[in-house]
Amino acid sequence: MIKVSGVTKRYGKSVVVDGVSLELASGGITAIVGANGAGKSTLLSMIARLLGSDAGTISVGGLDVTNTDSRELARELAILRQSNDVPSRITVHDLVSFGRFPHNGGRMSAHDREVIDQAIEWMDLTALRDRFLDEMSGGQRQRAFVAMVLAQDTRYLLLDEPLNNLDVAHSQGMLMTLRRAADELGKTVVIVVHDINYASCWADQIVAMKDGRVVEVGTPHQIVRAELLRDVFDVDMEIGECAGCPIAYFYMPAMGAANEMRAVATAGSKVGAFTAAQQRRSA
Amino acid sequence: MTTAATAPTKRRAADQPASWVGGLVALLVLAVVSLFVGVQDLSVRDLFSGLSEGQQLVLMVSRIPRTVAVLLAGASLAMAGLLMQLLVRNRYVEPSTVGTTESASVGVLVMTLFFPGSPVPVKMLVAVVTALLGTWLFIRIIRSLPPKAPVVAVPLVGIMLSGVIAAGTTYVAYANDLLQALNTWMAGDFAGVLAGRYELLWLLAVVGAVVWVFADRFTVASLGKDMATGLGLNYKQTVNLGLALVAVASGITLVVVGAIPFVGLIVPNLISMWLGDNLRRNIGWSALFGAGFVLVCDLLARTINFPYEVPVGTISGVLGGVVFLFLLLSGRMPTR
Numbered sequence: 001m002i003k004v005s006g007v008t009k010r011y012g013k014s015v016v017v018d019g020v021s022l023e024l025a026s027g028g029i030t031a032i033v034g035a036n037g038a039g040k041s042t043l044l045s046m047i048a049r050l051l052g053s054d055a056g057t058i059s060v061g062g063l064d065v066t067n068t069d070s071r072e073l074a075r076e077l078a079i080l081r082q083s084n085d086v087p088s089r090i091t092v093h094d095l096v097s098f099g100r101f102p103h104n105g106g107r108m109s110a111h112d113r114e115v116i117d118q119a120i121e122w123m124d125l126t127a128l129r130d131r132f133l134d135e136m137s138g139g140q141r142q143r144a145f146v147a148m149v150l151a152q153d154t155r156y157l158l159l160d161e162p163l164n165n166l167d168v169a170h171s172q173g174m175l176m177t178l179r180r181a182a183d184e185l186g187k188t189v190v191i192v193v194h195d196i197n198y199a200s201c202w203a204d205q206i207v208a209m210k211d212g213r214v215v216e217v218g219t220p221h222q223i224v225r226a227e228l229l230r231d232v233f234d235v236d237m238e239i240g241e242c243a244g245c246p247i248a249y250f251y252m253p254a255m256g257a258a259n260e261m262r263a264v265a266t267a268g269s270k271v272g273a274f275t276a277a278q279q280r281r282s283a
Numbered sequence: 284m285t286t287a288a289t290a291p292t293k294r295r296a297a298d299q300p301a302s303w304v305g306g307l308v309a310l311l312v313l314a315v316v317s318l319f320v321g322v323q324d325l326s327v328r329d330l331f332s333g334l335s336e337g338q339q340l341v342l343m344v345s346r347i348p349r350t351v352a353v354l355l356a357g358a359s360l361a362m363a364g365l366l367m368q369l370l371v372r373n374r375y376v377e378p379s380t381v382g383t384t385e386s387a388s389v390g391v392l393v394m395t396l397f398f399p400g401s402p403v404p405v406k407m408l409v410a411v412v413t414a415l416l417g418t419w420l421f422i423r424i425i426r427s428l429p430p431k432a433p434v435v436a437v438p439l440v441g442i443m444l445s446g447v448i449a450a451g452t453t454y455v456a457y458a459n460d461l462l463q464a465l466n467t468w469m470a471g472d473f474a475g476v477l478a479g480r481y482e483l484l485w486l487l488a489v490v491g492a493v494v495w496v497f498a499d500r501f502t503v504a505s506l507g508k509d510m511a512t513g514l515g516l517n518y519k520q521t522v523n524l525g526l527a528l529v530a531v532a533s534g535i536t537l538v539v540v541g542a543i544p545f546v547g548l549i550v551p552n553l554i555s556m557w558l559g560d561n562l563r564r565n566i567g568w569s570a571l572f573g574a575g576f577v578l579v580c581d582l583l584a585r586t587i588n589f590p591y592e593v594p595v596g597t598i599s600g601v602l603g604g605v606v607f608l609f610l611l612l613s614g615r616m617p618t619r
Binding site for chain 2 (some may be wrong): 073078084085086087088090095098099102145149152
C-alpha cells in the first residue's frame with residue numbers, strides 16, 4: 001500500500017502539492033491525471049523519494065520513504081521520471097542490466113539475466129539490445145528506460161508519462177505489459193498520463209488532481225464524467241463509450257463551447273470551419 | 284532473432300581475449316622499444332650478450348623506472364579523464380581543463396614556499412588536498428549553471444577557473460622568484476624519473492583498483508541523479524568518491540611527472556565512441572590506450588630532437604590537440 005498523508009511541496013511561495021493525503025491499495029493500475037502544473041509529477045517524485053516534501057509523510061509497502069535505506073527502497077519501488085537525459089553511451093542491454101543493481105550490486109546471477117532478457121522482450125527491444133541509447137529514437141529510448149525499471153522487478157512501479165514518445169502500437173504494448181505486471185505478477189503500478197482516455201481504458205483507478213490537490217479518486221466510470229473533467233481540466237468534453245470504457249472527446253471543443261466560439265470566430269478561420277463541420281454532422 | 288544474434292559481434296570484439304592479448308602485446312612492444320631508446324647505447328642484442336655495468340645501471344635506474352612511470356601515468360590520466368567525464372556528464376572535461384591540475388600545483392607551490400625541505404610524499408599529500416579543493420570549487424560553480432546551459436559552458440567555466448588559479452600561482456611564483464621551478468613541475472616530463480624518485484606513482488595503481496571495484500556504481504551515477512537514486516545508489520557519495528579519486532590521481536601525477544594535457548580528454552572520447560560508457564567494459568581499454576598514447580608521446584619526446592629531450596607535455600599537447608580537433612570536426616562530439 002502507498003500511503004501519502006498531508007504532503008506539501010513548495011517552491012518559494014508557490015505551492016505545487018498542497019496537503020495531499022492518499023491511500024493506494026496494493027495491486028492494479030492507478031493513473032494520476034490532471035492539467036499541466038497540477039502537481040502529478042511532483043507527487044510521484046516525492047513518493048519515489050527523488051524529491052523531499054516540505055510537510056507530511058509517505059510510506060510505500062510500509063517503508064517510510066524519507067528514512068528507509070535507498071537501496072532497500074529500490075528493491076521495493078521503481079521509478080521512471082518523465083524526461084530522462086542520459087548523455088552516456090550505454091547499450092540497451094547494459095541499461096536494463098542496471099535495473100538489477102539494487103539486487104546484485106553489479107554481480108549478475110543466472111536469475112538476473114533471465115529477468116533482464118524478459119524485460120527486453122516485453123519492451124520489444126530484442127533486436128536493439130546491443131544498440132547504444134544515443135543511436136536510438138526517442139520512443140525506443142523510452143522503452144529501454146521502462147525495460148530497466150521492469151527489470152528492477154519491484155512490487156511498486158511508478159512511471160511518469162510512460163507513453164512519452166511512443167507510437168500507437170508501442171503505447172498499446174506498453175499498457176498491455178503494465179496490465180500483465182499488475183494482473184499476473186500482482187504489482188502495484190502508478191502512472192501519470194495526460195491522455196485521460198488511456199487512463200479510462202487501462203487503469204483500475206484514477207486519481208484526478210488540480211492545483212496541487214486531489215480532486216477525486218475513483219474508477220474510470222466515476223472520474224471520466226463531463227462535470228468532473230470540466231472541473232479538473234477547465235474544458236468541456238463530451239463523454240462517449242468504447243468497449244465499456246468512458247471516452248472523453250477532447251480533440252474538438254464540445255458543442256456548448258463550440259457555439260460560444262462561433263460567436264467570435266470569423267468565417268473561414270479554423271474554428272469557424274470545424275464548428276460548421278460539426279453542425280453538418282449533427283444535422 | 285538473427286539480428287539479435289549477429290548485432291553483438293562488433294561490440295563484443297573488445298571483450299574477446301584475443302583483442303586483449305593483441306592490445307597488451309602492442310603495448311609491450313612499445314614498452315620494450317622505450318627501454319632501448321636513449322642517449323646511452325643499449326640494444327636488445329646487448330641484453331643477450333651481457334650488459335656492461337654502466338648499461339645495467341642505465342636500465343635499472345633510468346629506463347625501466349621511466350617506462351613504468353609512463354605506463355602508470357598514462358593509464359591513470361586516461362582513467363581519471365574518463366571518470367570525470369562520466370560523473371560531470373560532460374564529454375569536454377578532464378582534470379587539466381577544470382582546474383584540478385592547477386589546484387594541485389597550488390599545493391606544490393605552497394610547500395616549496397613555506398616548507399622547502401619537506402619530503403615528496405608530504406608535498407604530494409598537500410597537492411592532493413588542494414586538487415580536491417579545486418575540484419570541489421569547480422563542481423560548486425557548475426552546479427549553479429542553468430540546467431539548459433550549452434554543453435560547452437562546463438568546460439569553459441573549467442578553463443576560466445584554471446586560468447584564474449594559474450594566474451595566482453604564476454604571480455606568487457614570480458614574486459618569490461620561483462617561476463622557473465613552477466614551470467618545471469607543470470611541464471610534464473619523464474626525464475627526471477629515476478629509481479627512488481617515482482615509486483609513489485604506484486599509488487596510481489591503487490587508485491585504478493578502487494575505480495575498478497566501484498566501476499558499476501560510477502556507471503550508474505553517470506545515468507543522472509534521479510535514475511541513480513531510483514536504482515538505490517547513494518548518488519552524492521558516489522560522485523564525491525569518484526571525483527576524489529580523480530583529484531588523487533591528478534595530484535600524484537602532477538607532483539611526480541607534471542601535467543600531460545589531452546590524454547584525459549581524447550582517450551576517453553575515442554574509447555566511448557568505440558565501446559560506450561559502461562565503465563566495467565571500457566576502463567581496461569582506456570588504461571591501455573592512455574598508457575600507449577603517453578608512451579608514444581614520450582618516445583617522440585626523446586627522439587624528435589635527439590640527443591636532447593622535448594617535454595612530453597609539449598608532444599601530448601600537439602598530438603592530442605590535433606586528435607581533439609579531428610574529433611571536433613568529425614561531428615561526433617556531442618553538441619548539446
